[in-house]
Amino acid sequence: MRSTRRLIARLHARRVWHxxxxxxxxxxxxxxxRVVPSVQTLVYSFYRVELLRGRLTFIGLENFADLLADPTFxxxxxxxxxxxxxxxxxxxxLGLFFALLFDARFPLRELFKALYFAPxxxxxxxxxxxxxxxxxxQFGLFNVLLRLVGLPIQPWLMSSRTALLSxxxxxxxxxxxxxxxxxxxxxxAIPESLLEAARIDGAGALQRFRRITLPLLxxxxxxxxxxxxxxxxxxxxxxxxxxxGGPAGSTNVxxxxxxxxxxxxxxxxxxxxxxTLLFLLILGVTALQYLYSRRNEVSY
Amino acid sequence: xxxxxxxxxxxxxLLALVAGVAVLMVLPFYWMLVTALSxxxxxxxxxxxxxxxxxxxxxxxxxxxxxxxxxxxWNSVVVAVVSVGCSLLFGLFAGYAFAVYRxxxxNILFLLILSTLMVPVQVTSVALYVLxxxxxxxxxxxxxxxxxxxxxxxxxxxxQAIRQVPLELIEAARIDGAGEVRIVLxxxxxxxxxxxxxxxxxxxxGSWNDFLWPVIxxxxxNLRTLPVGMxxxxxxxxxxxxxxLMAAAVISxxxxxxxxxxxxxxxxxxxxxxGLKG
Numbered sequence: 001m002r003s004t005r006r007l008i009a010r011l012h013a014r015r016v017w018h019x020x021x022x023x024x025x026x027x028x029x030x031x032x033x034r035v036v037p038s039v040q041t042l043v044y045s046f047y048r049v050e051l052l053r054g055r056l057t058f059i060g061l062e063n064f065a066d067l068l069a070d071p072t073f074x075x076x077x078x079x080x081x082x083x084x085x086x087x088x089x090x091x092x093x094l095g096l097f098f099a100l101l102f103d104a105r106f107p108l109r110e111l112f113k114a115l116y117f118a119p120x121x122x123x124x125x126x127x128x129x130x131x132x133x134x135x136x137x138q139f140g141l142f143n144v145l146l147r148l149v150g151l152p153i154q155p156w157l158m159s160s161r162t163a164l165l166s167x168x169x170x171x172x173x174x175x176x177x178x179x180x181x182x183x184x185x186x187x188x189a190i191p192e193s194l195l196e197a198a199r200i201d202g203a204g205a206l207q208r209f210r211r212i213t214l215p216l217l218x219x220x221x222x223x224x225x226x227x228x229x230x231x232x233x234x235x236x237x238x239x240x241x242x243x244x245g246g247p248a249g250s251t252n253v254x255x256x257x258x259x260x261x262x263x264x265x266x267x268x269x270x271x272x273x274x275x276t277l278l279f280l281l282i283l284g285v286t287a288l289q290y291l292y293s294r295r296n297e298v299s300y
Numbered sequence: 301x302x303x304x305x306x307x308x309x310x311x312x313x314l315l316a317l318v319a320g321v322a323v324l325m326v327l328p329f330y331w332m333l334v335t336a337l338s339x340x341x342x343x344x345x346x347x348x349x350x351x352x353x354x355x356x357x358x359x360x361x362x363x364x365x366x367x368x369x370x371x372x373x374w375n376s377v378v379v380a381v382v383s384v385g386c387s388l389l390f391g392l393f394a395g396y397a398f399a400v401y402r403x404x405x406x407n408i409l410f411l412l413i414l415s416t417l418m419v420p421v422q423v424t425s426v427a428l429y430v431l432x433x434x435x436x437x438x439x440x441x442x443x444x445x446x447x448x449x450x451x452x453x454x455x456x457x458x459x460q461a462i463r464q465v466p467l468e469l470i471e472a473a474r475i476d477g478a479g480e481v482r483i484v485l486x487x488x489x490x491x492x493x494x495x496x497x498x499x500x501x502x503x504x505x506g507s508w509n510d511f512l513w514p515v516i517x518x519x520x521x522n523l524r525t526l527p528v529g530m531x532x533x534x535x536x537x538x539x540x541x542x543x544x545l546m547a548a549a550v551i552s553x554x555x556x557x558x559x560x561x562x563x564x565x566x567x568x569x570x571x572x573x574x575g576l577k578g
Contacts, residue, residue, distance in 0.1 A: 015401050018480045022397035025390045026450040027409055033428060033446045034416040040427035051430060098321070106315050114564040115322045118329065121560045121567060123509035125527040126553045129534055130332045133542050139344045141331050148347055173325065181572045223575060234422045237511045241531055255422050255512070262426050263516055275423045283418065 041279075044272035051268060063273035073274065075249050076257040079164060083253065084232040084285075086168050087175075092224050094172065095179025096217070100209075102180065103187050113184075117177030124174065128241035131170045132157070135242070157243050160250030167251055170238055179224060186220030187213070222293030226286050233282050254278050329557070335546035336360070343543050359543035360551070363533075366544065369551050371522055372529035379444050379514075379525055380507040384500050387451040391499065392492075394450075395458030396484050400470060417452050421513050429516060443517040444525070448507060453576055454499045461495035462488055498570035505567075508556060526552045 045064070048057040067073050102113055119127060134141045135156040143153040156166045190213060198208045236255040239245060245252035245260075254274060262271035335343055336359050338352040363369070397403075398410055421428070428447060429438065437443040465488060473483050489496065511527040518524055524532070530552045534545065560567060 016403045019397045019401040019403040022393040023409055026394045029449045030413055030416055037424040037427035038419045041424055044427055101318055106311055112318050112322050116325050117568055121556055122553050123527050125511050125531045126549050129549050130328045144348050181568055185572045234420055268426055272426045275426055279423045
């Protein structure tokens with residue numbers, strides 16, 4: 001009896017040893033390259049970091065005070081917020097609209113779905129380079145088409161009035177297929193019998209959509225709103241390629257400003273403060289949307 | 301279709317709408333290809349030249365002369381393969397440990413791994429760069445790979461998949477004398493191969509298209525990955541030459557688009573079921 005227990009104990013001990021061995025690589029790598037830098041960023045935001053001299057000087061909240069007094073950061077934060085506030089609901093709405101269309105059976109459905117999704121698998125940089133050419137005010141295809149049908153041509157990326165909107169249009173094109181496919185998966189999980197029953201009870205198409213489909217899609221909607229917000233707050237690639245933040249700072253965004261402060265001007269402490277604010281913003285919005293969606297979740 | 305208030309559209313109207321928007325979705329790709337293959341005179345033509353007056357490869361030749369695209373390819377491949385390979389291997393073993401074993405600190409370690417999902421590389425980049433510059437990893441492959449040797453999503457998804465494997469199977473293998481490492485590699489891995497393939501695809505896509513971190517950590521031209529090379533090819537001296545630029549875009553997006561054309565069902569399903577877009 002004692003020897004059995006000892007055997008079990010030994011087996012168990014060996015498994016514990018295995019367990020630590022198996023999780024060690026990922027825990028160590030994540031510890032070194034993810035967790036420590038996260039905490040370190042927070043710490044740096046209270047310091048002046050001089051990398052070349054290897055000097056750290058504690059300056060309290062000075063970085064944050066500078067940040068909040070900086071009109072460039074203010075502009076970048078505002079642009080980022082506008083970008084998020086437009087792109088998140090519009091992407092979800094368009095995704096839902098096209099998912100409803102694709103929920104039907106029609107010829108070449110799979111082919112069309114693949115075409116809608118294609119921008120998703122393309123690198124943002126390469127796709128943005130192509131759009132940069134399409135947006136060219138003189139020879140770009142968009143203005144050429146506008147001229148062709150006799151509409152006034154647009155300055156697109158060249159005017160501070162339209163540049164941010166042009167970037168938003170690009171991002172909506174890039175993400176439409178993704179939003180659609182996620183909603184489509186949500187739609188296909190709704191039991192046909194529910195909608196059938198409602199139809200027999202005399203509910204019209206619009207009523208069935210509002211009372212059954214939409215509430216049952218709430219988890220999908222919550223997921224997309226949160227995921228798209230997180231992604232949108234971090235927008236960088238397309239802004240870097242299309243406008244580099246111009247003209248006159250009209251498309252500057254937080255991550256681009258952070259990139260410039262840290263890796264062009266070597267203001268690491270200042271950039272760390274920006275990163276900290278960005279993180280808090282993402283965390284706050286995620287928490288808010290999560291709580292809100294939890295409160296409104298419906299189950300049948 | 302029962303779910304849809306759009307039924308009134310009718311199949312024909314539906315098809316017209318879907319096809320019309322599909323044209324808009326594909327137009328940038330089409331125009332990229334046409335511009336890349338057209339002679340310079342066509343590129344600026346009005347009305348637009350929808351089909352090249354003669355197909356030419358001169359823009360490709362120019363683009364290949366101006367930048368080392370083969371080196372960019374090689375760098376992208378190395379980074380993607382090492383990052384996906386390591387992530388799968390570490391993810392498989394860690395996923396197995398979290399799914400099958402019970403050990404002290406298990407939940408804390410799992411939460412620690414998942415918590416990294418909350419802090420994107422955009423936020424950690426500042427301190428990560430400082431750290432890597434101290435250990436001499438800036439401007440190296442190791443530097444590009446540092447935050448991508450492992451994937452939290454990979455661990456999570458593989459743990460979920462391994463949980464579906466009946467414990468009796470694992471017990472039977474143990475009784476047959478198989479060691480734990482062999483169980484993971486020869487019993488578990490084949491059983492969760494669909495999830496392994498999905499995770500590999502998503503991570504490959506993410507690595508292949510990643511831009512921000514590589515552009516931060518790379519200085520040398522011969523370490524640039526494709527997106528970095530592409531972004532810096534755009535505007536080296538302010539002179540704009542759209543033909544070669546679009547040729548470069550074709551070079552840089554071509555392989556991924558071909559891979560997508562071949563396996564689009566698998567790729568769309570993988571991204572839809574996990575909710576991840578690389």
